[in-house]
Amino acid sequence: MFIMASINRIDLHQVDLNLLVVFQALMQEGSVTRAGYKLSLSQSAVSAALGRLRKLFDDPLFERSRSGMTPTPKALSLSLSIGPSLSTIAAVILDDVEFEPWQSSRxxxxxxxxxxxxxxxxxxxxxxxxxxxxxxxxxxxxxxxxxxxxxxxxxxxxxxxxxxxxxxxxxxxxxxxxxDYRCVHNPRLLNLSNPLTTREYIETRHLRVSFDLQRGWVDEVLAAMGHQRNTLCTISHFSGIGPILLDLPVIATIPEHVAVRAGEMYGLRVSPVPLQMPRFxxxxxxxxxxxxxxxxxxxxxxxxxxxxxxxx
Incomplete structure (x- = not known):
């Protein structure tokens, strides 16, 4: 009885649920043209559906900008419910549906x-x-x-x-x-042991990578040992490591996956950190x-x- 009462209040007979499919396509594509292509609809058909959606929800939903159709706060809120609901319906109807990256422009x-x-x-x-x-x-x-x-x-x-x-x-x-973490340096500029010794690590200048340009966990580990990291400069992105190490005799302590990549790209030496470091x-x-x-x-x-x- 409660379910039927809820349906009556919404009055689904007056709502074309295909409009929600158009809404979701516009959210994903940010373009009337691309949404139409994705749904095999003409641009005019998508525009007409958008007009009906705006009337249904009493909101512009999407506004034109340099980057395309920008969703309004109302549209962003609606998408949190509409997207999962459409997927649930599709799963019930189609059963074992699989996503096809060749068929989607998402x-x-x-x-x-x-x-x-x-x-x-x-x-x-x-x-x-x-x-x-x-x-x-x-x-x-x-x-x-x-x-x-x-x-x-x-x-x-x-x-x-x-x-x-x-x-x-x-x-x-x-x-x-x-x-784990690894050290990288330019062997053409720094004549260091392989692997590095603790003394070399403490005495050599460092390039620090920190998104907020503040002290990091390496500083804390060294401080606990009674040492201060000999930092030459601090950068906020890992992508800056290679160009700097090509020109300067410094050590960088970074995650192993990016250390190996940087070593391959820039001819840097990768070495274990000679201190007890946390894993991530x-x-x-x-x-x-x-x-x-x-x-x-x-x-x-x-x-x-x-x-x-x-x-x-």
Missing amino acids: TFHLAMSDDIEMLFGPWVARQKLDHNWSVNFAIHQTNSHLWRTTLDDPLIDVVLTTTPAHMAADFRAEPMFSG TISALWRTEVDGLIENQWIRQLCNTFVQVHGL
């Missing part, structure tokens, strides 16, 4: 720090090229301090970052890989509400494949 938005991006970016671009996928990928910057703010944006599908110590029920996490774990994070979406499941599986291919 853009996946992933967020990560640039040390992971240095590996993931080239790899995922190569996958798209080799497999002739129609999907697109957009990589955003984030880190372990900003992951929550990043995932609050409905546009973001998955965040790859250090596993948070605490997570609310609104979010899910899947550990991807664990790793990188996880995939996403919002609980999109857990059952077939496209979100697909991109998470793609992230798992990336880890396996790179032996992380």
Whole structure:
């Protein structure tokens, strides 16, 4: 009785549920033209559907900008419910439906720090090229301090970052890989032992990488030993390491996966850190509400494949 009363109040007879499909396509594509192409509809048909959606929800929903159709706050709020609902309906009707990257023009938005991006970016671009996928990928910057703010944006599908110590029920996490830290330096500018000695590590100047340009865990480890890191300068992104180490006699202490990559790209020597350093774990994070979406499941599986291919 309660269910029927709720349906009567909504009066679904006056609502074309196909409009919600158009709404979701506009959210994903940010363009009337691309949404029409995705749905095999003409541009005029999508525009007409958008007009009906605006009337239905009493809101502009999408406004024109330089980057395309920008969703209003109302549209962003609606998408949190409409997307999962459409996927649930599709799963019930189609059963065992699978996401087909060759058939979709969807853009996946992933967020990560640039040390992971240095590996993931080239790899995922190569996958798209080799497999002739129609999907697109957009990589955003984030880190372990900003992951929550990043995932609050409905546009973001998955965040790859250090596993948070605490997570609310609104979010899910899947550990991807664990790793250690390594030292990198230019052997043409620094004549150091291989592996480095503790004395060399303490006495040599360092390049510090810190997103907020503040002290990091290396500083804390050395301070506990009664030493202060001999820092030449601090940068906020891992991508700046190679150019600096090519020209300056400094050491950088960075995650092993990016140390190996930087060593290959710039001819740097990679060496174990001669101190007891903590390990880290990188996880995939996403919002609980999109857990059952077939496209979100697909991109998470793609992230798992990336880890396996790179032996992380």
